[in-house]
Each structure stands twice: as structure tokens, then as C-alpha cells.
Amino acid sequence: MKASQYWHxxxxxxxxEWLRFWQQRTRFASALVRPLLWLVVFAAGFRAxxxxxxxxxxxxxxxxxxxxxxxxxxxxxxxxxxxxxxxMVYDRELGSMRVLLMSPxxxxxxxxxxxxxxxxxxxxxxxxxxLLALLVDVEPPAWGYLAVLPALILTSLMxxxxxxxxxxxxxxxENFAGVMNFVIFPMFFMSSALYPLWxxxxxxxxxxWICQFNPFTHAVEAIRFSLYLEWNPMAYGxxxxxxxxxxxLATAGFRPQRTKILGSKPA
Amino acid sequence: xxxxxxxxxxxYGDKPVLREVSFALTSGRFHALLGPNGAGKSTLFGLLTRLxxxxxxxxxxxxxxxxxxxAEAMRQIGVVFQQNALDLxxxxxxxxxxxxxxxxxxxxxxxxxxxxxxxxxxxxxxANDAVRQLNGGHRRRVEIARALLHKPSLLLLDEPTVGLDxxxxxxxxxxxxxxxxxxxxxxxxxxxxxxxxxxxxxxxxLHQGQLLADGDGHRICETEGTRNLAETFHTLTGAG
Numbered sequence: 001m002k003a004s005q006y007w008h009x010x011x012x013x014x015x016x017e018w019l020r021f022w023q024q025r026t027r028f029a030s031a032l033v034r035p036l037l038w039l040v041v042f043a044a045g046f047r048a049x050x051x052x053x054x055x056x057x058x059x060x061x062x063x064x065x066x067x068x069x070x071x072x073x074x075x076x077x078x079x080x081x082x083x084x085x086x087x088m089v090y091d092r093e094l095g096s097m098r099v100l101l102m103s104p105x106x107x108x109x110x111x112x113x114x115x116x117x118x119x120x121x122x123x124x125x126x127x128x129x130x131l132l133a134l135l136v137d138v139e140p141p142a143w144g145y146l147a148v149l150p151a152l153i154l155t156s157l158m159x160x161x162x163x164x165x166x167x168x169x170x171x172x173x174e175n176f177a178g179v180m181n182f183v184i185f186p187m188f189f190m191s192s193a194l195y196p197l198w199x200x201x202x203x204x205x206x207x208x209w210i211c212q213f214n215p216f217t218h219a220v221e222a223i224r225f226s227l228y229l230e231w232n233p234m235a236y237g238x239x240x241x242x243x244x245x246x247x248x249l250a251t252a253g254f255r256p257q258r259t260k261i262l263g264s265k266p267a
Numbered sequence: 268x269x270x271x272x273x274x275x276x277x278x279y280g281d282k283p284v285l286r287e288v289s290f291a292l293t294s295g296r297f298h299a300l301l302g303p304n305g306a307g308k309s310t311l312f313g314l315l316t317r318l319x320x321x322x323x324x325x326x327x328x329x330x331x332x333x334x335x336x337x338a339e340a341m342r343q344i345g346v347v348f349q350q351n352a353l354d355l356x357x358x359x360x361x362x363x364x365x366x367x368x369x370x371x372x373x374x375x376x377x378x379x380x381x382x383x384x385x386x387x388x389x390x391x392x393x394a395n396d397a398v399r400q401l402n403g404g405h406r407r408r409v410e411i412a413r414a415l416l417h418k419p420s421l422l423l424l425d426e427p428t429v430g431l432d433x434x435x436x437x438x439x440x441x442x443x444x445x446x447x448x449x450x451x452x453x454x455x456x457x458x459x460x461x462x463x464x465x466x467x468x469x470x471x472x473l474h475q476g477q478l479l480a481d482g483d484g485h486r487i488c489e490t491e492g493t494r495n496l497a498e499t500f501h502t503l504t505g506a507g
Contacts, residue, residue, distance in 0.1 A: 001338065005371025012368020016357070023356040095352035096365075101318060103369035104341040110369075256318045 001105060009105050010113050016096075017117035021124070028125060031079065035072040035129055040136060043068055055196055057230035069138045070224035071193025073126045073148075074216060077156045078188060080122040081115075082179050085163025088114065089259040090175075101256060108251035112157075115164065115247075119156025126152055140227045148226040154239050155219040161246035168254055191217040192224075215242040269294060270421055270453060275324035277310055277476075284310045285476045288324075292421070292469075295451040297444050299464040299484075301496075302473035303504050308457040309349060311473070312425045315455075316346050328421065342370070345414030349425040351406065355399040359390065359409050362398060363416060370417040377416070384412035388442075404435030411443065421453045422446065428463065436463065461497045470496065474504040 021028060047064035054061060088097055100110055130138070130145065140148075166183060188194075190207065191214050201208040211217050218238040225232035270292040277285040285307045292298050302308045313319035315326060317337055326333040328340040353362050360381060367377030385391040388408045398406060407427055414422060424443065428436040440463050446452045456463070464470060466484040473479070480487045480503060484496050493499040 001371060004373070008368050008371050008373050011374075012365055015368070016354070016361070016365045019357055019361055020354070095348075095350065096354060098318065098346075098348055098352045099366055100369060102316060102341065102344070102346055104338040105369070105371065106338070255320060256313075 006105065006109065009103065009110070013100075013110075013113045014117045014120065017114075017121055021121045028121070031076070032125060032129055032132070034079070035076050036132060038072055038075070039065055039069065039133060039138075043136075055198070057225045057228040057232070063137065065133070065136045066138050067196070068194055069130070069133050070227055071188075071191070071220050073129065073152065073223050073227075074155060074191075074193055074220040075188055076126050076129055077119070077122045077152065078159055078184055078216065080125065081119065081156055081159035082163045082166075082184055083176060084118040084122075085115070085160055086167045086176060086179060088164065089167040097256075097259075107254065108248075111164065111251045111254060112161075112247055115157055115160035115250075116153070119153060119160055122156045123149070123152045141229055144227040144229050147229055148223055151219070151222040151226045151236070151239070154236075154243055155223065158215065158219060158239060158243035158246055161243065161250040164254065165246060165250040168250070168259060187214060187216045190214050191220055193217075193220050215239065218242075269327070269329060270455075271327045272311075272315075273324050273327070275311070275314060275321070275326070277307075277314060277319065277322050283476055285314075288473070288476070288478045290471055290478060290481050292453055292455060294420075294453050295447055296453060296469050297447045298453070298455045298469045298471060300455055300457040300471045300473060301459070301461070301464055301500060302457070303459050305475075306459075306473040306504075307476040308459075308473055309425060310476075312346075312348075312423055312457060315423055316344065317341065342417065343420045345417070345419035345422045347407070347410045347414050347422070347424040347427045349427075349429060351410075353398045353406060353410060353413075356397060358395050358397055359385065359401070360394040362409065363413050366413045367416050372417065380416050380418075381412075384415055385409075388412050402435075403431050404439065407431065407435075407439055408442070411439075415446075415452075419452075421455070424454065424456045426457055426459070428458070428460070436460075461500055464496055466496060472500065472503055479503045 043065045100114060101107065103110055127145070166179065190211050192211065193216070197208055197211055197217070200211055215238060218235045221232055221235035222239045225235060272288060272290050275285050275288040276283065288311065300308055300311070310319065314321055317333065321334055326340070328343045331339045333340045354365070363381035363384070364374065364377045367381065372380070382391060382394070385394055388411070390405060390408055390412065393401060393405065398409065401409065422443070428439055431439065443454055443456065447454050458464065464484065466488070468484050469482065470484045470487055471478060471481050480499070488495060488499050491499045491502055493502055
């Protein structure tokens with residue numbers, strides 16, 4: 001296959017995802033309600049309880065809203081990626097997946113491109129969220145909006161690959177409620193999204209270590225540091241490493257017969 | 268183009284679904300894969316389209332092994348699935364362009380070929396309509412047009428008339444037959460409806476995962492000593 005054919009395929013998959021996004025824009029807008037509730041209501045209630053000391057990348061005392069905004073960016077991607085990956089294997093996207101898998105291009109390329117396309121749409125939502133967050137005085141430096149882009153894309157790819165891996169191999173989690181209870185909530189709560197890890201360490205050292213082993217923690221930190229124009233090689237390195245491993249496992253191990261893509265009962 | 272399946276067997280867990288199925292399709296002909304529900308037709312299609320991984324046996328398209336050179340083989344195949352595989356919210360043209368892109372065609376080429384196919388199917392004036400606005404028969408035509416965009420040599424249709432009324436079923440069947448006559452396309456049409464098959468077709472009868480008959484319709488009737496295909500089908504499978 002020629003490089004131009006890969007390119008046309010890549011552009012075609014991205015275009016389709018944006019067309020679908022445009023068709024379902026009200027659904028995407030309503031998906032912003034969840035993180036905005038956390039930012040406006042939850043943060044207002046908890047700001048008095050949770051004092052935040054000066055910790056990198058912040059150079060001064062910050063509001064709780066400012067602290068949780070990067071975690072909520074991660075949350076938007078987390079929900080979207082899991083929902084998107086599940087729909088690839090189980091429901092809404094089945095027809096499109098059949099068409100996708102009939103392409104003569106290599107399946108790992110097709111799947112990663114698809115995950116990336118879904119991720120780019122999530123990233124668009126994150127930017128809308130960050131703009132709305134300005135209303136509650138979450139004001140990262142202007143260049144931070146650009147600097148955070150690679151971290152957001154990496155995070156969406158990592159979580160999309162995780163979602164695809166789970167949806168393909170764990171049949172018991174075939175509905176979104178299962179994934180929410182056993183994957184999304186544990187990943188979100190056992191991370192640095194809502195509270196700094198030093199606080200978690202004070203409360204429970206073993207929970208602290210679980211948080212440290214949670215790749216979502218490092219994705220959130222990569223987002224946080226980039227947004228404030230600071231470089232965090234460990235967070236980036238772990239997020240990138242986990243992304244590569246998960247993408248390899250998810251695409252190499254992907255078997256349509258383990259899914260409902262054919263329309264028959266999975267083996 | 269020659270298409271050959273050699274000793275295909277497939278099982279879901281402990282349950283065998285296909286047993287030692289072998290056949291070769293004749294280039295440029297209409298083939299009917301006839302079998303009652305649960306005969307293994309969709310599984311066979313899954314194997315031919317790589318949606319299921321081959322467990323035993325192999326499939327050869329123009330001498331290329333599906334196991335060893337899947338990309339080459341996939342370029343030769345166009346498929347219409349049993350369930351709708353169109354994006355209902357997108358327009359007809361957007362659906363075609365997505366498929367063309369997946370086969371590495373540029374937007375310009377995709378548009379040109381897409382319009383060509385739509386014109387042939389009398390659907391060019393619906394190109395900018397959302398698929399949701401089309402009736403069942405038109406949707407099926409769009410799916411066939413899409414399957415032909417990358418100019419395959421083999422067209423696979425898995426029960427393509429499911430959910431259509433009698434008139435639309437007949438029209439679709441007739442249309443696909445003209446593709447064989449005019450373009451030399453090889454067609455494998457899976458169905459459980461005997462009225463979609465003619466005595467002159469090459470017929471493959473699949474039942475409980477086994478290929479019970481393979482040949483021209485009238486020859487099979489002669490061999491089985493039956494008056495028509497409906498009787499043959501009933502004798503062999505107990506269905507129909």
C-alpha cells in the first residue's frame with residue numbers, strides 16, 4: 001500500500017468522526033454538564049474543606065477550582081474514550097466497524113486511527129470546557145492552551161486503547177454501567193484528579209501507592225503541568241509508555257469474533 | 268477471478284458451525300448460497316470477509332491466500348452485510364466517501380466513482396440526502412453501490428433482502444444479476460428464500476454447517492430426482 005492511501009484513509013476516518021460529532025452536537029454539549037457540575041458545585045462545596053498548599057506546577061496558592069480543572073479535563077476524555085470504545089465493539093458503531101474492518105489497510109493502523117479520531121473530538125470538548133472554566137477564574141497562561149494539546153491527545157489515545165482492550169476481552173463489562181463502576185470511577189477517584197497525592201499519602205499510604213500506579217494519575221499530571229507551561233518528564237513518560245503498551249495490546253489482540261461486530265454471538 | 272474455499276471448518280467454543288466446507292466460485296457468475304437460518308451462512312461470510320479468523324482451511328482469491336496475503340484479497344471483495352452498515356445520520360455521499368477513503372481513494376476519486384455508481388443505481392439525485400430519509404430498498408442499493416466503489420471482482424451479499432417488500436426484493440435481485448452480466452462480477456448471494464434463486468444459477472446448499480449440494484440448479488434437481496429447487500431444498504434440509 002502506498003503512503004498516500006494511508007493518508008486518504010486517515011483523513012477519511014477523522015472526517016467521519018467530525019461529521020458524526022456535528023450531527024450529534026447536542027449530545028456532546030450535554031456531556032459537558034457533568035464536568036461543569038464538578039467544577040462549579042462540587043468545587044464550591046469542597047474548597048473550604050480541602051486547603052491546597054503551594055505545589056508544582058503552581059507558583060502560588062490556588063483555588064480548588066484551579067486544582068481540579070486538569071483532572072476534569074481528564075474526566076471528559078475518560079468518559080468519552082470508554083463510551084466510544086464500547087460503542088465500537090457493542091452497539092452504535094457496529095455497522096461502521098464492519099465497514100472499517102473491510103479495509104485492506106492493516107487493522108492496527110485502522111484501530112489506532114479510529115481511536116485517535118474519537119480522541120480528537122474529545123479534545124475539542126476539553127477546550128470548550130476550559131473556555132467555560134474561565135468563568136470561575138480558572139485562568140492558565142495563554143500558551144498553556146497550546147502546550148496541553150499533546151498531553152490531551154496522548155491521554156485520549158491511552159484511554160481509548162484501554163477501553164478497546166476492556167471491551168474486547170472482558171465480556172462481563174459489556175454495558176456502560178459496568179465500565180463506569182469498575183473502571184471509570186476507580187480510575188478517577190484513585191488519581192490526583194480531585195486531591196493532591198500528598199494528601200492521600202497522609203490519609204492512607206497504600207491508597208497513595210494505588211494512585212501512583214494508576215496511569216490516569218500521570219495523564220492528569222501531564223495535563224496539569226503542560227497547561228501551566230511546566231515540563232513533567234515522569235508524567236509524560238509514563239503516559240506515553242502506557243499508551244504504547246495499551247495500543248499494542250488492544251490492536252494486536254483485537255479479534256472481531258470476540259465482539260458483536262459480525263452480528264452473531266461472540267465466541 | 269477464481270475464488271476457492273478449501274476445507275473450511277469453524278466452531279464457536281465446542282459448537283461446530285462449519286464442517287469441511289469446500290467450493291470454488293466461477294468467475295462472472297451469480298451464485299446462490301442457500302441455507303435455512305442457522306446453516307452457517309453468516310459464519311462463512313465472516314470467514315470470507317476476515318471478520319472471523321480462519322480456524323481450519325483457507326480461502327484463495329485469484330490464487331492469493333486470505334491467511335497469508337489478506338490485504339491483497341480484501342481489495343478484491345465488496346460486501347453487503349445482513350444488517351445495515353450505513354451511517355444513518357450521514358448523507359449518501361458521505362457514506363460512500365468514508366468507504367472510499369478506507370480503501371485509500373482520494374476525495375476526488377471517491378466523488379467521481381461514487382457519483383458514477385449512484386447514477387447507475389438511479390440514486391444520484393439522493394446523494395445529499397441523509398441515509399435515514401431513504402426507504403429500505405434504496406438503502407440496500409446504496410450499500411451495493413458502496414461495495415462496488417473500489418471495483419472489486421467478488422461481491423458478497425449476506426441476505427441482502429431481509430426486511431424488504433416483495434417488489435423491492437425482486438428489483439434488487441434482478442439488479443445484482445445485471446452486474447454479473449454487464450461487468451463480469453462474481454456474486455455470492457446468501458439467502459434462505461428459494462424464490463430468489465433460479466434453476467440456472469450456480470447453487471450451493473448449506474445445512475448444519477455442511478455443504479450438501481454444489482452445482483447448477485437444474486443439475487442438482489436431476490441428481491436429487493426432484494422437480495424444482497424448492498423441492499430439492501426441502502428434501503435436503505427439511506426446510507422451505
